[in-house]
Amino acid sequence: MSLTQEVVPAGTRVRGPTALGDDPRRLLRLTWTLATTDFKLRFFGSALGYLWQLMRPLMLFGILYVVFTQFLDFAGPERFFGVSLLLGIVLYNFFSESTGGAVKSILNREQLVRKIDFPRLAVPLSTVLQALFNLGLNLVPVLIFLIAQGGRPRLSWLALPVLVLVLATMGLGLAMLLSSLYVRYRDIEPIWDVVLQALFYATPILYTAEYVKMKAGESAVQLLLLLNPFAAIVQESKHVLIDPTHPSTTSFFGSPALVFLPLASIVAIFAIGYVVFAREAPRIAEDL
């Protein structure tokens, strides 16, 4: 009596864990649950929960603002140097939370990964989602500062969510890559810390793109914005949100078509991240 000779029943085949799972709704529900739970925990964990979340970027902003306006006189020709600095910090904060936070995410969720079958992608996705929640919160003071300093709502603000989405795509790509690689290679964590640090200075946050152009010439700023998609997004965000005196990313490029280069690298990062994650996903529970 061999089973193979009998007709396979109408049931479904158990394929083992995958990145996406069979039911997209389950992936979304789980992602949402994981992200909101962690978000809640932050606020329930301490009396000043929400305030702390706001304080982090604000503190950094305060220090940098004092240093760069009072001592170094970094402010370029653009208006609202302070708010644009804050926006840069807030976006950087989002990026570092979604990627840096994702590095150890699978290991931190070991209990889940080893004990239940769920779409593995929910883990890095929830990290990015949670970072998005925080970004939403942190954008509130940015807008308050902007309006307090005389900025007025403009139609171009509507472009910001699109930019955030592009940034989140890039963040998710890296989150998938880093979280799955970390299971095998534990030195991903310090390496990525250094990369994040470098990225902070390789992005027009402290300084402006105009300043780079002034000091190092046109090609330097072009290279910066072409090679660092994060810088391209930050610069464009300043343009659409803060004030048009912050030149848009495309204005630095000779041809507007060049804007596809940072976009293409974001797509590539996402694709690589997904492929690596999907390859690792079925056996992550064993390798932990």
Next chain:
Amino acid sequence: MSAEPRAIVVDRVSKQFRLPHERVHTLKERALHPFRQPSYDALAALQDVSFDVRRGEFFGIVGRNGSGKSTLLKCLAGIYRVDHGNIYVDGRMSTFIELGVGFNPDLPARDNVMINATMLGLSPREARRRFDRILDFAELHDFVDLKLKNYSSGMMVRLAFSVAIQVDAEILLIDEVLAVGDASFQQKCFDEFARIRKSAATVLLVTHDMASVERFCDRAMLLEHGWLVDIGDTDRVGTKYLELNFSAQARAAEAEAAQAVTPAPAEAADDEEAQPEERVIEPEQPQPERMRFGNGKAEMIDGWFEDASGRTEMLRAGEPCTFCVRARFHEQVENPLLGVSIYNAIDDCVLGFNNRQLGPAGVFEPGEELVFRVEFDNVLVPGRYDVSPAIAHDGGGFHWIDFRKRWVSVVVTGTGGLTGALVEMPFDMSLQRLSAAGARPVRSA
């Protein structure tokens, strides 16, 4: 085979784990040695396992630690991907591999129930609808807003179990979670399992406790080193499992004893190598104290059981057997008393024999050897026994020459033990009806 459709089909499933010798832990190492093939031990956790479970069946999977049963369950649950073969499942599945997955101590029970239910596959709406039922079952309505870290561990388990049981799955995979909570809640769980058993649900129970298998399961299968050893009737599988368990234990004890006497090379560790998964060390069996007294005028060198086929560590209940001791005398001993006591697992002395009725044994000279045998029909009920043989001076009080407490272990297998008695003798029983009106004597034609 029953006509019920099959709920689970496992078709020639194999699963290997790779245990790397030296794990490349860092990108740096990987970059420095890009072409080094990491060497690893392949550990076969499941080997060509095939079986199927009919809908509505309560199916037990038993095996010793590291036999692959938990791996099998994880493959069924979709947590591990199998290397070869296929698994088909027909119906909504719920896994009780670990209770309270996703529980967070800093959140109140309310949130944790929702989180856990989502993890187990419910939609938020379904979870909300079952919320009251879950708390009812757990009897924790008064503590719904209490943070989980303030729960007692018993309450936590109750909550977790209640969520899992309310998922209303058609197929339940249960991994040794029966022993949860206090006695009354445990009873409730058993009742719940009994209810599930009656409903159309299919249950797979993984355990190393044969009692719960015999209590609940319709059929069972036995795994050992990843191979399917036996499948079918729970009694038969249970007996096999006990044999497997005790023979392994006896081997281990022997190896231990051998090592204690002569620090021999570690041959004995051989069969430990194939321990799959978490390299679990066998759960410490409470080692009976092995004590030895005596003045050393004689020494028992060997003690063993024999059945019809020769020397053995396992006896069938009801069959004739012999216990033998070989002893050597170092000094002259006159009329030694030779005795044997057999103890069961809870230290009752069940049987005792000695040579007093044979009359004086005579004088033994130094260097002389002696074998004494006790033959008896094995009236012991199935279980594990220890034998304490002794040589003593016959006289008032105990003057041990050599007394070895719990020296020899033996396992009795069989189907008896239902009477609760310590021993079960062969007997004849007859029924005779007396003086009832119209009754005819029972007599076969």
